[in-house]
Amino acid sequence: MSDIPANLKYTKSHEWIELLDDGTVKIGITDHAQELLGDMVFVEVPEVGSAVSVGEECAVVESVKAASDVYSPVTGEVVAVNEELADSPDLVNHHPYGDGWIMQVKLTEEGELEELMDADAYGAAVAEEEH
Amino acid sequence: MLIFEQSRSGRVAAGQVPGKSEVSGIPAELQRKSRPTLPEVSEMQVVRHYTRLSQQNFSIDTQFYPLGSCTMKYNPRICNTLALLPGLAGRHPYAPDSSGQGLLACMYDLQEILKEVTGMRSVSLSPAAGAQGEFAGVAMIRAYHESRGDGGRSEIIVPDAAHGTNPATAVMCGYKVKEIPTKDDGDIDIEALKAAVGPQTAGIMLTNPSTVGVFERKIQEISQIVHEAGGLLYYDGANLNAILGKVRPGDMGFDVIHMNLHKTFSTPHGGGGPGAGPVGVSERLLPFLPIPMVAKEGDHFRWLTEKDCPQTIGRLSAYSGNIGVLLRAYVYARLLGREGMERVAEYATLNANYMMVQLKKAGFDIAYPERRATHEFILTLKRQAKEQNATAMDFAKRLLDYGFHAPTTYFPLLVPECFLIEPTETEAKSELDGFIEAMTKIKHEAEQDVDQLKGAPYSLPSRRLDDVRAARELDLTWKEIEENA
Numbered sequence: 001m002s003d004i005p006a007n008l009k010y011t012k013s014h015e016w017i018e019l020l021d022d023g024t025v026k027i028g029i030t031d032h033a034q035e036l037l038g039d040m041v042f043v044e045v046p047e048v049g050s051a052v053s054v055g056e057e058c059a060v061v062e063s064v065k066a067a068s069d070v071y072s073p074v075t076g077e078v079v080a081v082n083e084e085l086a087d088s089p090d091l092v093n094h095h096p097y098g099d100g101w102i103m104q105v106k107l108t109e110e111g112e113l114e115e116l117m118d119a120d121a122y123g124a125a126v127a128e129e130e131h
Numbered sequence: 132m133l134i135f136e137q138s139r140s141g142r143v144a145a146g147q148v149p150g151k152s153e154v155s156g157i158p159a160e161l162q163r164k165s166r167p168t169l170p171e172v173s174e175m176q177v178v179r180h181y182t183r184l185s186q187q188n189f190s191i192d193t194q195f196y197p198l199g200s201c202t203m204k205y206n207p208r209i210c211n212t213l214a215l216l217p218g219l220a221g222r223h224p225y226a227p228d229s230s231g232q233g234l235l236a237c238m239y240d241l242q243e244i245l246k247e248v249t250g251m252r253s254v255s256l257s258p259a260a261g262a263q264g265e266f267a268g269v270a271m272i273r274a275y276h277e278s279r280g281d282g283g284r285s286e287i288i289v290p291d292a293a294h295g296t297n298p299a300t301a302v303m304c305g306y307k308v309k310e311i312p313t314k315d316d317g318d319i320d321i322e323a324l325k326a327a328v329g330p331q332t333a334g335i336m337l338t339n340p341s342t343v344g345v346f347e348r349k350i351q352e353i354s355q356i357v358h359e360a361g362g363l364l365y366y367d368g369a370n371l372n373a374i375l376g377k378v379r380p381g382d383m384g385f386d387v388i389h390m391n392l393h394k395t396f397s398t399p400h401g402g403g404g405p406g407a408g409p410v411g412v413s414e415r416l417l418p419f420l421p422i423p424m425v426a427k428e429g430d431h432f433r434w435l436t437e438k439d440c441p442q443t444i445g446r447l448s449a450y451s452g453n454i455g456v457l458l459r460a461y462v463y464a465r466l467l468g469r470e471g472m473e474r475v476a477e478y479a480t481l482n483a484n485y486m487m488v489q490l491k492k493a494g495f496d497i498a499y500p501e502r503r504a505t506h507e508f509i510l511t512l513k514r515q516a517k518e519q520n521a522t523a524m525d526f527a528k529r530l531l532d533y534g535f536h537a538p539t540t541y542f543p544l545l546v547p548e549c550f551l552i553e554p555t556e557t558e559a560k561s562e563l564d565g566f567i568e569a570m571t572k573i574k575h576e577a578e579q580d581v582d583q584l585k586g587a588p589y590s591l592p593s594r595r596l597d598d599v600r601a602a603r604e605l606d607l608t609w610k611e612i613e614e615n616a
Contacts, residue, residue, distance in 0.1 A: 036547070041602035064598040065541040067295075090599070130513075130547075 002032040002126065005097055009113065010122035011073045016097060017116060020104075024079055025113075028101040029061060029070060029092060032126050037063040040089035045081040045102055052078060052105060054112055059102050061092060070102060074112045080104040134180050135170045135609045144174035187592050189536045191400070195562050199507045199539035199551025200294070200342055202372045202394035207463065210397065214458035224450035228433045234454070235432035239425040241461040242409075248464075248472060249371075249388050250381025251411030255420040257452035264389030264408025265300040265367070270444045271387055271412065271419040272334045272363050273304055278418075278442065281361070284333035288362070290319050292343050292543045294369055297336040306333055313545060317345040317499045321352060328360035338367040339383065340374070340505035342543045343498065344483070344551070354384030363387065363416075371395040372479050372555070373506035376472035386413040395475075396460035405453040407460065418442035423451050478556035479506040486554055486563050493571045498546045507553035509546050516548045521577035521584055523548040528595060529576070529587035533569035 004010070009017040014033035018026040034040070044060040052058045052072035059070040081103045084091060092100035107113070117125065154162060172180075190196070196203040214220065222231050242254045258264040269287065276284045286309045287301035298308040309332075311323045324335075335357050339347045347353070357364055366380040366388035372395045380388045392398045392407040412420060422443045423434040434451065437443060467475065487508040491497050498509035515521040527537035527550075539551040554563055577584050588594065 038541075039599045041599055062602075064602060066544050068544075089603075 002030070002035055003097070004030070004032075004119045004123050004126075006119045008097065009073075009116035009118065010125075011071065011116060012125055013071045015070060015073045017073050017113070018097075019113065024104050024106050025074060025076075026101050026104050027070075027073060028096055030122070031096045034093050034096050034100075037061060037068060038065045039063055040092045042067075043085040043089045043092060043102065045083075045085060046078050048078055048081055050078050052076060052103075054109070061089075072105070073116060074105055074107055075109045076105040076107040078103050079106045133609060134172060134177070137172050137176055137180065138170040140171060142171045142173055144172065144177060147174055147177075189531070194534055194536050195554075195558060195566060196536040197538045197552050197554050197558075197566065198536065199344070199509075199553040200369055200542070201400070201539065202370075202391075202506070202553060202555055203400060203536075204372075204394075204397050204555040205557040206397050206399050206459075207466065209466070210459040210462040213462045214455055219458060220455065224454075228431075232432055234458075235425050235434070237458060237461050238451075238454070239427050239432050241457060241464065242425060244461075244464045245390060245409055245411060248376060248379070249366075249368075249390070249411045250379030251385075251388060252381075252414050253417055253420060253424075254409055254411040255422070255424045256407065256409045256457050257421050257423060257447055258389065258408040258410060259448040259453055260406035261369075261389060261391040261393075261408040262296055262300070263447055264391075264410050265296055266303060267408075267410045267421045267444060267447055268365050268387040268389050269300050269304040269306070269334070269336075271410070271416045272365065273306075274419040274442070274444055275363065275416055276333055284331060284361070286331045287333055287365075288324070288327050288335040288357075290337065290341070291545055292338075292341050293336060294338060294342060294367060297338075297365075297367060301336065313341070313343065317341065317343045317502055318348055319353060321349055321356070324353060324356055328356055328362060330361065332357065332360045332362035334363040334365055334386075336365040336367060337385075338369050339380070340370045340507075342370070342551070343546070344504050344507040344509055345499055345502045346373075346505055350383045358384065369394065370506065373476055375476040375479075376469060377476045381411070381413065387411070387416055392456060392460040397463045398456045398459045405456055407453050407456040409457075419444050421445060421447050475556050476506070479554075480504065482506075482554040482556060482558060482563060483508050483552070485560070486552060486567060489564075489567045490570060493567060494574060495570070498549070506555070507551060509543075510550040510552065511546050512548040512550060515574070515577055519577045519581045521581050523550055525577070525581075525584045525587065526550065526570070526573055529573045529584055530566075530569060531588040532590045533572070535566050535569055 014030045016028055016030050020026060040061060040063050042062040046052060046058050053075045054072060056072055057069040058072040061068050061070060082101050191203050191205060219234055222234055228235060238256060242256060245254045258267045285307055287306040288309045288311055289297045290313055291310050292313045301308050309327050311327050312320045314320050339350055341347055354364055363386040364384055366385040368388055368390040371390060375395060388411045389408050393400045398407065419442055422436060422440055425432055426435050483504045483506050487497060487504045490510060495510050496514055498511045512523045512526060523540045527540045530537050541549055542551060
């Protein structure tokens with residue numbers, strides 16, 4: 001069973017969201033997602049300052065098996081991206097919830113956070129998918 | 132070892148050195164002053180080097196190659212021999228039509244054969260590969276909507292099981308991709324399709340049989356839903372081998388199809404080309420076909436140009452497409468004839484279903500167990516990965532030791548630990564049995580000692596390759612090392 005930290009929120013498409021103290025959110029892909037994709041070879045992050053909207057593609061993760069879109073779980077403006085991923089895409093494999101984060105977003109639609117899954121709901125969704 | 136690394140200064144293959152030639156017409160400042168840095172090796176070194184490399188190949192000429200959705204069938208030598216007849220191979224592409232009537236007749240016949248076997252109204256042979264055929268197909272869909280002043284259609288619908296080239300083609304032609312899900316039984320989710328179509332729908336791209344190895348049973352309903360919304364249907368010919376001579380995309384309601392001649396029509400595969408990806412269209416796309424095409428006027432054949440086809444999407448390649456490849460497909464089609472084409476589909480599906488049943492008996496999990504296979508089928512090695520940590524990649528690498536090329540792995544993406552197996556009609560039962568036996572042995576090995584399996588392959592020139600490094604540090608160019616420079 002993959003790691004699903006209790007303090008984060010999740011999407012059905014395997015992104016995680018962490019609400020930071022300053023009101024922005026940090027976004028990455030889950031441990032389950034990186035397990036399915038396998039060894040990362042490339043991560044394309046959005047530009048700082050660009051707008052992202054909920055459910056739209058915002059980044060691309062490419063592994064030895066496949067290239068997959070990452071969908072933004074929220075609407076807002078990108079305020080920071082993980083520059084380390086350019087040289088070390090494997091951070092997504094080794095620390096999906098830590099150094100492997102993808103982008104930080106300033107929300108414009110606060111209410112969207114309510115729509116996201118908690119750890120239990122995400123765990124159940126993953127179990128359902130594996131069935 | 133690279134041939135450059137065998138180089139020793141002053142060594143030469145005297146018998147192979149070209150004579151000195153006088154250059155005329157090239158300005159002196161553009162002529163090179165120094166010799167090119169080619170490896171300095173003897174003739175025998177060259178012969179040994181390339182013979183050794185050729186022996187290291189896994190190919191359809193040496194091994195069973197059940198790569199799913201790729202239709203790796205045997206390429207009959209007669210197709211090659213006839214395509215190389217001097218009157219065909221030696222013809223200059225700018226020679227007038229009147230001096231190439233034989234060749235044009237072959238191309239015209241091939242157009243007619245492909246038209247008949249796919250049920251389309253007309254065919255253009257000129258796209259130089261499957262991917263370019265796809266581009267031509269979607270470009271025609273775009274031209275069709277624009278010709279009707281219906282420019283607001285911005286989306287192409289693609290099922291999640293599609294070949295990756297489909298969404299790539301749609302984007303290349305300026306469309307947004309709308310993905311729809313596949314149901315657990317392998318068919319498209321009709322309700323999701325109904326929700327996805329609308330005035331923004333330009334078309335849908337489908338492969339039927341799909342990449343999960345089953346025939347889309349609701350194809351007529353899908354056709355109706357998309358057409359009623361004003362969209363067109365695109366048929367990806369990747370899996371045409373399964374239905375050749377049995378069912379026709381034109382009769383299913385498709386408006387445009389591309390064919391991969393290197394799959395269904397047995398022209399040589401891979402190596403980066405040359406390829407051929409003819410396109411066929413329904414009535415409404417006729418004016419937009421890429422040129423040139425061959426027309427028959429009385430007893431005379433000629434290439435059609437922009438003048439004849441003012442609404443064409445244009446030329447996609449120099450001259451007339453890859454004639455050498457088209458000729459091989461023509462010979463293949465003529466050798467098979469109508470009945471032969473039906474037998475292709477029959478044996479391709481029989482072989483796949485035989486293997487699926489035998490592998491199931493051997494204890495493997497079939498991804499769509501309630502469905503009959505088409506020309507290919509999917510195993511999921513999810514259970515082996517979970518219980519023994521033996522992944523699809525481990526099975527694939529170990530198969531090489533047993534003398535079989537691995538099937539397609541990890542595609543389609545929606546099946547975990549996926550093994551997509553396509554035996555084709557050209558393999559004998561004994562070969563299929565050999566593969567089944569190897570799979571059974573590997574399964575046993577995984578249960579006994581998975582670490583041993585993780586080290587495979589053992590018998591090849593290279594052991595387990597570093598996929599990540601190969602993708603991240605791709606380096607294909609020889610650079611002379613410092614001390615030799």
